[in-house]
Amino acid sequence: MTENKKIEITDLILRDAHQSLIATRMRTEDMLPICEKLDQVGYWSLEVWGGATFDACVRFLKEDPWERLRQLRAALPNTRLQMLLRGQNLLGYRHYADDVVKAFVEKSADNGIDVFRIFDALNDIRNIETAMKAVKQTGKHAQGTLCYTTSPVHTPTLFVEQALRMRDMGADSIAIKDMAGLLTPFATYDLVKALKSKVDLPIVLHSHATAGLAEMCQLKAVEAGADRIDTAISAFASGTSHPATEAQVAALKDSPFDTQLDLSLLAEISDYFREIRKKYHQFESEFTREDVSVQINQVPGGMMSNLANQLKEQNALDKIQEVFAEIPRVRKDLGYPPLVTPTSQIVGTQAVYNVLSGKRYQTITNEVKRYLQGGYGAAPGEVNIELQKQAIGNEPVEHNRPADAIKPELAKLRNDIGDLANTEEDVLTFAMFPDLGREFLQQRLDGTLKPETLRPIDSNQASKLAKA
Amino acid sequence: MTENKKIEITDLILRDAHQSLIATRMRTEDMLPICEKLDQVGYWSLEVWGGATFDACVRFLKEDPWERLRQLRAALPNTRLQMLLRGQNLLGYRHYADDVVKAFVEKSADNGIDVFRIFDALNDIRNIETAMKAVKQTGKHAQGTLCYTTSPVHTPTLFVEQALRMRDMGADSIAIKDMAGLLTPFATYDLVKALKSKVDLPIVLHSHATAGLAEMCQLKAVEAGADRIDTAISAFASGTSHPATEAQVAALKDSPFDTQLDLSLLAEISDYFREIRKKYHQFESEFTREDVSVQINQVPGGMMSNLANQLKEQNALDKIQEVFAEIPRVRKDLGYPPLVTPTSQIVGTQAVYNVLSGKRYQTITNEVKRYLQGGYGAAPGEVNIELQKQAIGNEPVEHNRPADAIKPELAKLRNDIGDLANTEEDVLTFAMFPDLGREFLQQRLDGTLKPETLRPIDSNQASKLAKA
Numbered sequence: 001m002t003e004n005k006k007i008e009i010t011d012l013i014l015r016d017a018h019q020s021l022i023a024t025r026m027r028t029e030d031m032l033p034i035c036e037k038l039d040q041v042g043y044w045s046l047e048v049w050g051g052a053t054f055d056a057c058v059r060f061l062k063e064d065p066w067e068r069l070r071q072l073r074a075a076l077p078n079t080r081l082q083m084l085l086r087g088q089n090l091l092g093y094r095h096y097a098d099d100v101v102k103a104f105v106e107k108s109a110d111n112g113i114d115v116f117r118i119f120d121a122l123n124d125i126r127n128i129e130t131a132m133k134a135v136k137q138t139g140k141h142a143q144g145t146l147c148y149t150t151s152p153v154h155t156p157t158l159f160v161e162q163a164l165r166m167r168d169m170g171a172d173s174i175a176i177k178d179m180a181g182l183l184t185p186f187a188t189y190d191l192v193k194a195l196k197s198k199v200d201l202p203i204v205l206h207s208h209a210t211a212g213l214a215e216m217c218q219l220k221a222v223e224a225g226a227d228r229i230d231t232a233i234s235a236f237a238s239g240t241s242h243p244a245t246e247a248q249v250a251a252l253k254d255s256p257f258d259t260q261l262d263l264s265l266l267a268e269i270s271d272y273f274r275e276i277r278k279k280y281h282q283f284e285s286e287f288t289r290e291d292v293s294v295q296i297n298q299v300p301g302g303m304m305s306n307l308a309n310q311l312k313e314q315n316a317l318d319k320i321q322e323v324f325a326e327i328p329r330v331r332k333d334l335g336y337p338p339l340v341t342p343t344s345q346i347v348g349t350q351a352v353y354n355v356l357s358g359k360r361y362q363t364i365t366n367e368v369k370r371y372l373q374g375g376y377g378a379a380p381g382e383v384n385i386e387l388q389k390q391a392i393g394n395e396p397v398e399h400n401r402p403a404d405a406i407k408p409e410l411a412k413l414r415n416d417i418g419d420l421a422n423t424e425e426d427v428l429t430f431a432m433f434p435d436l437g438r439e440f441l442q443q444r445l446d447g448t449l450k451p452e453t454l455r456p457i458d459s460n461q462a463s464k465l466a467k468a
Numbered sequence: 469m470t471e472n473k474k475i476e477i478t479d480l481i482l483r484d485a486h487q488s489l490i491a492t493r494m495r496t497e498d499m500l501p502i503c504e505k506l507d508q509v510g511y512w513s514l515e516v517w518g519g520a521t522f523d524a525c526v527r528f529l530k531e532d533p534w535e536r537l538r539q540l541r542a543a544l545p546n547t548r549l550q551m552l553l554r555g556q557n558l559l560g561y562r563h564y565a566d567d568v569v570k571a572f573v574e575k576s577a578d579n580g581i582d583v584f585r586i587f588d589a590l591n592d593i594r595n596i597e598t599a600m601k602a603v604k605q606t607g608k609h610a611q612g613t614l615c616y617t618t619s620p621v622h623t624p625t626l627f628v629e630q631a632l633r634m635r636d637m638g639a640d641s642i643a644i645k646d647m648a649g650l651l652t653p654f655a656t657y658d659l660v661k662a663l664k665s666k667v668d669l670p671i672v673l674h675s676h677a678t679a680g681l682a683e684m685c686q687l688k689a690v691e692a693g694a695d696r697i698d699t700a701i702s703a704f705a706s707g708t709s710h711p712a713t714e715a716q717v718a719a720l721k722d723s724p725f726d727t728q729l730d731l732s733l734l735a736e737i738s739d740y741f742r743e744i745r746k747k748y749h750q751f752e753s754e755f756t757r758e759d760v761s762v763q764i765n766q767v768p769g770g771m772m773s774n775l776a777n778q779l780k781e782q783n784a785l786d787k788i789q790e791v792f793a794e795i796p797r798v799r800k801d802l803g804y805p806p807l808v809t810p811t812s813q814i815v816g817t818q819a820v821y822n823v824l825s826g827k828r829y830q831t832i833t834n835e836v837k838r839y840l841q842g843g844y845g846a847a848p849g850e851v852n853i854e855l856q857k858q859a860i861g862n863e864p865v866e867h868n869r870p871a872d873a874i875k876p877e878l879a880k881l882r883n884d885i886g887d888l889a890n891t892e893e894d895v896l897t898f899a900m901f902p903d904l905g906r907e908f909l910q911q912r913l914d915g916t917l918k919p920e921t922l923r924p925i926d927s928n929q930a931s932k933l934a935k936a
């Protein structure tokens with residue numbers, strides 16, 4: 001606490017915050033009017049793109065996500081723009097060929113992205129290598145990501161090794177991504193300390209406030225030497241979102257870690273978004289309060305509610321505690337994957353089968369089979385060999401990177417979408433979402449793009465929402 | 469971080485949490501069903517009485533507050549019960565004679581209170597001395613309180629001196645009471661460190677989460693040597709209330725400061741209170757989100773909303789920034805009182821007059837006059853002598869303890885209330901609230917006590933409130 005060190009802030013208000021709280025529904029028209037103020041703050045970066053925003057734009061908002069990016073770029077000339085990229089999956093739901101990954105990164109950079117945060121659900125860094133190198137080729141900032149989870153294999157030592165390998169790939173910084181709110185303050189301190197002692201790169205902490213611990217984790221991260229923290233303007237903070245920007249700025253103010261951001265300006269920005277939030281009341285989740293259950297059974301909040309719905313549909317909600325108890329066992333059998341899309345669904349669904357059928361692995365899902373064949377990449381720890389045999393029989397286990405089996409596909413994609421694509425960006429939209437993307441481009445041509453309807457705010461709702 | 473030290477928890481769910489979030493309206497009938505579980509947790513104490521609960525019982529709920537205390541005592545046989553006492557004001561709104569203070573403390577102890585947290589708005593410890601000594605006489609735990617504020621005179625050194633004087637009075641522990649959420653994590657660390665180095669007593673941190681910093685402050689307090697923290701079950705936590713019990717327990721779990729409380733049991737308790745909260749939806753405040761403005765202009769959240777209302781009534785809401793700017797000046801003129809009832813009203817109202825009249829102190833309120841005469845006790849710093857002259861002219865300044873001027877009054881109170889009082893407790897109820905208490909006792913005699921009506925939860929509200 002002797003040397004002064006300005007802590008940098010990445011604000012998530014334009015991506016993860018509304019993805020976490022209102023199903024990624026914030027429209028560009030509600031972002032642009034406040035960009036001038038956002039641009040004055042002096043953030044290290046604003047996360048504005050990637051994650052589910054691309055999907056939501058095409059699926060619900062009928063906005064061209066590339067156009068959003070260009071508009072934000074123009075409106076935020078002084079601030080780094082950041083995106084979240086799912087490694088070889090890009091923003092879609094499968095592994096893409098390397099030529100698509102390269103093209104996507106290039107076009108993202110062309111249209112305005114300065115910082116690429118790249119992650120893989122299994123922390124299999126072969127799945128982020130192509131994207132990482134493509135970012136380096138554009139001259140932009142490549143951020144390697146550690147998906148945080150707890151398990152016997154996920155020690156600080158393992159995370160340090162992964163960070164070193166990402167550094168060797170050219171990573172300009174390392175992010176710790178605690179999507180479930182699993183980190184505790186003292187575990188954060190130890191992890192960041194370990195990273196800073198071995199990896200000579202800026203360290204960023206991205207932690208969801210689900211369990212109510214993220215503020216404290218960030219404080220301890222800063223004390224351990226972290227350089228940057230991810231926050232969200234308070235109007236869209238806390239709960240499944242992130243620590244409030246204003247609170248973290250105030251917490252570090254006049255300390256050796258002062259962010260030097262202006263609280264009054266942040267308050268004005270928050271006032272703006274507090275009004276905006278009302279417009280999207282229909283997407284408010286029921287899980288916005290701190291919910292510490294992830295700290296009890298290590299099952300992320302979103303996964304718990306999905307499982308509850310799954311069981312309810314099968315009239316088996318009374319089995320939920322058994323399913324929660326089965327999840328760690330399935331996770332162990334699969335070599336302790338972090339629970340994040342898609343592994344959370346893979347583990348959760350198999351756990352439900354194991355409980356409802358009364359016999360473990362009587363049914364094995366296709367996803368578990370594919371997982372055990374190496375179809376998603378390498379498991380963090382050792383998988384259960386007997387289960388693997390039972391699941392895949394004599395079929396081979398793939399030890400190569402999944403994308404190695406995928407031939408270049410950009411030419412075919414271009415060809416498939418044909419004249420519906422005016423630009424290479426359009427081809428990439430189609431690549432991300434074959435059906436949805438085609439429909440979007442067709443409707444654009446026909447002039448029939450129409451965003452989903454928003455339910456009006458009646459006065460009763462308005463007053464309740466003001467209190468939310 | 470080497471030596472293990474179990475951090476103790478006081479849960480505020482039955483007093484400050486509902487006082488902060490639903491205007492102190494929780495009824496005894498909603499407390500008793502969960503007491504068995506609360507009693508199993510292993511809290512150091514449960515705050516259950518005092519503050520505004522006595523007032524709300526008599527005024528709105530038409531419950532006998534003493535009867536509530538006895539019921540909670542019976543339902544919580546294994547847990548210390550704690551109350552908040554406003555020094556010589558007890559739970560009323562004036563200074564009482566010493567005989568009333570003694571009787572009130574005795575009866576509170578008789579009916580079940582184990583721990584008395586005693587404070588004075590000005591930190592004039594002469595105003596807490598009688599209550600403190602009365603507690604010691606009953607053999608119960610006397611906790612001296614430092615009302616936290618920031619000013620040139622409120623240094624750690626001053627707080628340490630005050631704590632030492634309270635220790636010399638017999639205090640068994642010292643509480644830091646940050647009613648406005650002014651503390652920052654590093655200021656907390658320094659203050660607690662200073663206290664622990666000089667005062668050999670357990671230190672407790674009571675901090676409101678208004679600005680979103682309280683969780684971090686408690687963490688740093690613990691690291692600095694604090695022994696106990698005040699939290700609230702998550703269903704009634706955060707915002708103007710307190711850090712969530714579950715979050716703080718999870719934050720310290722498996723650390724050297726493990727509270728050893730059971731998160732699953734706490735989750736069950738929170739589920740119960742989440743349902744209960746819906747019943748009181750009409751009292752939900754609009755200010756439940758983190759609001760960092762207290763960190764910007766040092767004006768507590770509750771005071772800001774009061775001032776806004778005051779100005780709105782006078783069609784002068786546009787002057788609010790001027791009033792906010794005037795408050796620190798008035799506070800300086802008055803020797804930097806902490807802003808808490810009643811000083812927040814005294815300072816706030818004078819600031820409004822100063823701005824609206826266009827000339828500072830053209831009008832001086834009676835409360836400021838009384839304050840400058842010493843009627844509330846000694847100011848923390850030096851008051852503006854010219855203002856004092858202007859306000860009180862040749863009238864003398866009282867340097868003695870305000871209650872020194874009050875003759876014993878218990879006999880007269882007994883006489884005044886007469887047969888309406890069945891017990892000494894009834895006399896004390898009348899002493900706290902002369903009109904309201906008399907009315908309550910009369911209605912009890914007449915059998916016409918009737919709690920205020922609660923608005924039903926319509927399904928729309930219910931779904932919105934689940935999201936609150």
Ligand SMILES: [Co+2]
Nearest residue numbers: 016179206208
């Ligand atoms: Co996130």
Ligand SMILES: [Co+2]
Nearest residue numbers: 484647674676
């Ligand atoms: Co309080």
